[in-house]
Amino acid sequence: MGYILRGIDETETIKISAAITTDVVEEARRLHNLSKTTSAALGRLLTATAIMGSWQKNERDSITVSLDGNGPAGKIVATCKNDGYVKGYVTNPSADLPIRESDGKIDVSGVVGQGNLTLVMDIGMKKPYTGTVGLVSGEIGDDLAAYFLQSDQVPSAVGLGVLVDTDLSIKAAGGFIIQLMPDATEEEIEKLEKNLAKIKSVTHVIDEYHSAEKLVEILMEGMNYKILEKRDITYKCDCSREKVKDAIVSIGPKEIKEMLEEDKKADVECYFCDEKYHFDEEDLQEILKEAKEINLKKYNVEDNF
Template sequence: MTDYLIKALAYNGQLRVYAIDTTETVRKAQRIHDTWSAATTAFGRAITATSLLSQSLLKGGNKMTVKIMGNGPTGTIVIDGTASGDVKGYLKEPHVHLPLNKQQKIDVKGAVGSSGLLEITKDLGLKMPFTGQVPLVSGELGEDFTYYMAKSEQIPSSIGVSVFVNNDNSVRTAGGFMVQAMPDADEAVLAEVEQNIANLPAISVMMAKKTIPEEIIYRICGQKNTQILDKVEISYRCDCSKERFAKSLASISPADLKLIIEEDHSAEVICHFCKKKYVFTEAELERLVKDI
């Protein structure tokens, strides 16, 4: 089944609302990086939140890079997202499994850490990309992305992200939502929606019961108050290529390339995002030296 995101307006345009199913996307990420339960949950939440923000903040061929730099055992988590719905990522330490927290849930805060930074760089096609940075406020990630939207983007928002991990580290469900208040939003509307969100079960639990993104939005805002605008396919897709890595190798000094040729007679490059391997033969490396 294809993952997708729904964009909607609610209460006569007072709210922008997004809901997303990232189950297959996070499953693919888990398989590629062989993540364990705590790392899978943190990684999946980061992928889901990045997909939500990409659809809210980007247009056309724009893209963003999210870096979660916490003091937990997963280390830095990096996610790239695009306006077209493609997402990819990696994390420093995928093999993180922790005891359940006090709520008997996977300890995402323990995996990510409660101290560190959330940094988002948006490439909007201008001369210089825009980078916003905020401190981590919880390590649970939903709250951290909500804080980023308020402080860096000046958009009052509520973001919820959830991943259900099976005992064998595979992903059962993953998804999330984001509600954004427009400047003229009525306080009574905001209070009603806030209460509805507080009463929601975990997104992953609802999705395990076959709740789709449209229904999540209706549970938050009410179907009669909601206008569905768009549906966007979401997928884990890496755009790496041998040509791109050749350009990276070409940035190495000729002396260092010659040393690789003399000692190894070839070079193997592995993509951080998809683990695909690219081998450059001695002849290919010599051509790179010549081109340089």
């Protein structure tokens, strides 16, 4: 189980969130059988999304961040509700690249490629808020910082890291997001920049200390601050047979009837946890009946399927 700290400086102009997500990313790696490079990519996105999920006000509020790049990983998605549960997936989990010769680091930008970052925020309104920006580097931290500046006009520093061990297990993972409010002074900004420069590698700090408190301490050195909240985060998928059944119902009677005629069954695999759900001919007959009833009530017309 990982955890997140949320804090603020005494002038309330610098907000900081820091997370340790080693266990969270390891569970994602295990479930999806991720490669070294996709572990790093999804792990970074899971960490950032979990942090943003902790900012929401209501338990049912959710954040979903997707990276649609042209790299070998394909689409990378992470989603988190304000309940401490985060989940995600990679279209091509086995995609992998050699360590970059230029800096000796995992080639996250290479596996992500060029494309867009999309954030969807559902806070219970009629329609979720959706924002999209172009990927600036594919390193994910830089891309999120660009999103905050372009979409929210909030200058931010985002540091994310995943350290993969020789057996592909996750040795350390976590990160931070710092955001400046409009009243931040030049002096405060200068202190923050000096502190950020001290962190050459997020994964090095996490591997050495395994502590979000230490991350905050380094980043906020020379400034008075307080921790507002500490909360646990866990990789957990909330899929169920009932939810999958409802999803099949929603596609409509015509499509369900085609399933019956062509396959006499339906097999559905959850993207987020790889759980498999099987519906036989009898199950589909019941689902078809339910879909017809919904269709009739919704449109007040006789069913023709």
